[in-house]
Amino acid sequence: MLFRREVLEGIAGGRIDRVFRVWAVPRVKAGSTQRTWAGIVVIDSVTPVTPEEITEDDARHAGFTSRAALLTALSKSTKEGGYHRVMLHLGGPSPEAELRENADLSDQELAEVKAALDAIDTRSHRGPWTRDVLHLIQENPGLRAMDLAEHLGRDKLPFKADVRRLKALGLTESLETGYRLSPRGKAVMTYLHL
Known part of the structure; x- marks a missing residue:
């Protein structure tokens, strides 16, 4: 799973604790980790969601200014599939x-x-x-x-x-x-x- 630099900075700073992806089948699972330049990102959960289930709180904790901005970003995805909420946190520095x-x-x-x-x-x-x-x-x-x-x-x-x-x-x-x-x-x- 790729992260933009500002998202990784938000995860490292504790401002971002979730991301949203469009997937036919989730590419990560709960408990998995990913090495990044910011450290080890730990995947806490992966949940399919409908647009109606995405909240303003979700948007803020995903680094967006509003729910509308998050939904607009998701709608621009060229991938096919449904929306997924990925809860995550920084587990520590990468070796x-x-x-x-x-x-x-x-x-x-x-x-x-x-x-x-x-x-x-x-x-x-x-x-x-x-x-x-x-x-x-x-x-x-x-x-x-x-x-x-x-x-x-x-x-x-x-x-x-x-x-x-x-x-x-x-x-x-x-x-x-x-x-x-x-x-x-x-x-x-x-x-x-x-």
Whole structure:
């Protein structure tokens, strides 16, 4: 489930505790979690609702100014299906978030990250790519994933999957558009002399 930046900020700030989606079949279930840049979002419940069951209170707690604004947004969905109320909360920071902010790495930690990157490159059927992607993001913060992928002659979706692998190591972070190196990523790039 994708969240807009302002929604994640609202969840992290405690202002938003529900979202609404148009689904033929719910894409999440109660008890599931989702890692985001803001932290771990926990799904508390997923309930089908009719437009009449959506209240002003629902709209405010979903980050909308009014019920009418929420219903207008839902009516613009291109997906088929019914409305669903997803109750949720921030369960805590994501492990990657804590990693990303740590730029004070010991020589051993830097060597471990280098070894992890080497292992990813060794297992890749395309050959080494981690340094190229890190360098590209370093040189082009905020550039769209599609444009970054084109720089490397790659398709967007496989490229984004690769960036997620780097993100899991705490080296990159997502922006509203594109990516940037995290403080940890910058420290690793200095260590790698890239």
